[in-house]
Amino acid sequence: MSGIFIILLLGAVTGLALWQFFKNGTGPVLFVKEVRSFFLSPVAWVVLTLVMLLNGFSFTAALEDLRSGDRAVTLAVYTFNSVQFWLAYFFIFPVITMRLFAEEQKLGTIETLLTAPVSTLQVLLAKYLAALTFYTVLWLPSALHFLAFRIAAGEGGGAIGSLTGSYTIIFLLGVFNVAIGCLASSLTKNQLVAAMACFTFCLLHFLIGLLVEGAEIAEQYRSFTGYVSTIGHVRTFVDGLIDTRQFVYYISFAILLLTCTYHVLEFRKWKV
Numbered sequence: 001m002s003g004i005f006i007i008l009l010l011g012a013v014t015g016l017a018l019w020q021f022f023k024n025g026t027g028p029v030l031f032v033k034e035v036r037s038f039f040l041s042p043v044a045w046v047v048l049t050l051v052m053l054l055n056g057f058s059f060t061a062a063l064e065d066l067r068s069g070d071r072a073v074t075l076a077v078y079t080f081n082s083v084q085f086w087l088a089y090f091f092i093f094p095v096i097t098m099r100l101f102a103e104e105q106k107l108g109t110i111e112t113l114l115t116a117p118v119s120t121l122q123v124l125l126a127k128y129l130a131a132l133t134f135y136t137v138l139w140l141p142s143a144l145h146f147l148a149f150r151i152a153a154g155e156g157g158g159a160i161g162s163l164t165g166s167y168t169i170i171f172l173l174g175v176f177n178v179a180i181g182c183l184a185s186s187l188t189k190n191q192l193v194a195a196m197a198c199f200t201f202c203l204l205h206f207l208i209g210l211l212v213e214g215a216e217i218a219e220q221y222r223s224f225t226g227y228v229s230t231i232g233h234v235r236t237f238v239d240g241l242i243d244t245r246q247f248v249y250y251i252s253f254a255i256l257l258l259t260c261t262y263h264v265l266e267f268r269k270w271k272v
Helices: 002-039 042-067 075-079 083-097 102-107 110-115 120-156 160-186 191-214 219-228 230-238 244-271
Strands: none
Touching (some): 002 120, 002 244, 042 120, 120 160, 160 230
């Protein structure tokens, strides 16, 4: 019952925020502007190219490994538990979020933006959703690998549950870590500092989960480790098991981080 209440509460908070965002049509205009700025940036295309290369190497290595013997795991398990996947994971978030607010502060346009006839929430959600949209686009080419493999291999060419779980957890990780990047970018006008802060927080969260998962913990506390272990979450979803606890975990912390970012921006707004 408590779990259902928490899910309903998160849904209500998210729905209220989105209603404020779409009100008066200003939010979508800002969102389109931010998305356009992403795809017009040379850095974005460099990131997209590098992620595609890493995913390509990961997929090829998985195929070679599976070809070498009869394995009882899916192609998605090999692909999304590889070194290349985690390299892309830690590389993406600092690069795509470092400029969100830090660039505005460096150019001196943050004051104009925050004092314009738009709400702070609309500015925040426009930048956050644009970064999350670009993050989602980064993973779309990898889905084509699995589609091509399924077409070539026939009906047994891929487990739909495993692929659905894989891309679900990838999206949830983006929801959480892009929020970390937003907060880091709002705290400084230096994009490099913002990128390093985002990388540090993302890595720290990953390492805490890794250490907790590997530690000797009493059985009654073992379920708690499932909440904080990123690699455990990926492993569960890639196996095709959709755990609603992870939805609550990542979305609630994303809301908390975005709330902190909102207050940072409000503080800057009233300083103007």
